[in-house]
Amino acid sequence: MIATAASSGVDVGSLWHLASIAASPVEVGFARPRQAAVTLVTFGMLSVLVAGTAALTYRWYFRDEIPEGVTLLLGVSVVALYLNTTSLGAIAAGDSPALLEPESVFFNVVSLGVAAFTAPAGRYVGDRLAVDVFALSGASQLEGELTGIVRAVGRFTSVTLPPAEEINDMDTYDPVSPEKKAEMAKKTLLFSRKLSGEELRERLVERVKSDYGVGYVDVDITEDGAVEYFGVGSRAAGLGPTLAPGSAAVSVAADPPNNATAGDMVQVWRTEPELERVATGELRGVAGDAATVALDESDAEALVEEESYRLVTLPAEPQADREFASLLRTADETMAAITVTAGSALAGSTVGDVPIVVAAVRPENGSVQPIPTGAYTFGAGDLVYLVGRPDALRQFEAGAAGESDRNDVEAESPDGDEPRAGGRADGGTQRS
Incomplete structure (x- = not known):
């Protein structure tokens, strides 16, 4: 029994000794250059691997490039976590690691510096790998440059939008905000390689309109996807663009008919001191007792702000010119x-x-x-x-x-x- 206990005690001690060795900190300094170099290279590769994995995952989930500061933090953190974990393991095992000795402090600082230096390389490699892999898998939108190999073997035509400063404003259309231009700048959109030049242009116009919410797109593009000219404009809003020259839209306090809707021709009547027709115009909108009427400028001057009016709906009349203007406003x-x-x-x-x-x-x-x-x-x-x-x-x-x-x-x-x-x-x- 005593021998068995002694034998068991030796085994337990051996296991504890091995565990303490495994949990010991990285006892490498520049006094041993070869071991120090191997350790620093290992830390650099670990930082690249973590940063590259984070960049690939971020691109897959958010369809965007990961911020550089995030990968830098991850690359440094994984090395710092390893150094701290091994040091705490040694303390738990009863050893006294020389954490505050100048040689150890200097080596740890250099290790973190190597991790910070190599993390951007991992970010770049991971992001480029993600872009190429998603492109070959048929993703419809990417935000990054494709490698030459992927462009050659892909089943698509890639179209890269120009930088924000090269996106033009379309004449006579409302300009698109700088924030909207920055959002679409340098984006790479993927289309089927089977499309002809005109079909590719039409698909690109539709994608830009739907994805970025712009009203009009003017683009010149070659059959291989090179953008020669790119301009955008916002869709005109409000009543102004629909008013003919010499007319105005006026909001009046009125009593419109219950079934009156926008587009009806109406007469504007004054009720006091006697019933009198003031003007004839087109009803553009009704909100409670307030009605917006489009009429000639001369008739608009006859309306008085303090008075209340009554609207009378006129029979429908064909207005081909206004219908044409309305259709043209929504067309390309x-x-x-x-x-x-x-x-x-x-x-x-x-x-x-x-x-x-x-x-x-x-x-x-x-x-x-x-x-x-x-x-x-x-x-x-x-x-x-x-x-x-x-x-x-x-x-x-x-x-x-x-x-x-x-x-x-x-x-x-x-x-x-x-x-x-x-x-x-x-x-x-x-x-x-």
Whole structure:
């Protein structure tokens, strides 16, 4: 029994001794250069592994690049955690680690420095790996550059939006906020490689509109996904853009009919001191006893703020012009008035030569000619009213200002799509 107990005591002591050795701190200093180098390389690799794993996970979950400070903190923390854990293990085993000796302090500081230095490399490698892996798996949106190998073997065409300072504001449209431009800047969107050039452009416009909430997108893009021009605009809001010249919208205290809705033609009647018709306009909105009416400016001046009015709904009348304006407001097409300059590529060409809708032409010394025939020849000083997509208007504008060859303006692309402009004129253009 005594021998057995003694034997058991030796075994327990041996196990305790081995445990204390395993839990002992890193007793490596620069007095032993080879061991110190191996330890520092190990710490660096550990920092790279942790930072790279964090970057890959962050990209997978948030579809964005992990902040640099986070990976730096993780890379340093994992080394510091290991050093602290081994030191506490030695203390628990009854040893007295030399934590405050200058050699140990210096080695620990260098170890943390190595971890801080190598963590950004792990962040970069992990993020690039995540972008490439998600691209090959068919992700529809990425925020990072793809490697050449992935671009070559991928089943998609990648389109990278330009930096914020290169995103243009579309003429006559409300500008997009700088925050919105920064949000979409340098984003990489993925599309099927089977799309033609025009289909790729249409898909890109739809994606930018839906993903970033912009109203209008004007883009020139090649078939391989290179963006040559990119402009955005906010969709016009409020009543102002829908009011005709010489009209105004006025809010009055009134008693509208129960079934009156926006768009109804109404008469505005004064009830005191005697019943009198003041104006006729279009009802735009009703909120309780307040009604907003669009009417001529001269009629708006006759309304008095202190008075209350009664509205009478008129029979419905066809208003094709307002319906057209309403439809055009929500479409990608817009209107523009462009002046043809002397010596430009368009001077001498005809309406039938340009792939865009010409609504009217006002010669320099003549009256307006609505819907001219295809044989009408543009002359210097002609003011041309157009309806079309912003990129087609830019092309016509460049030709009217002499900034491109006539062949570039008249020729269509091989697949029948509208050609694109190579430049933008600075003057002689009005858009709505």
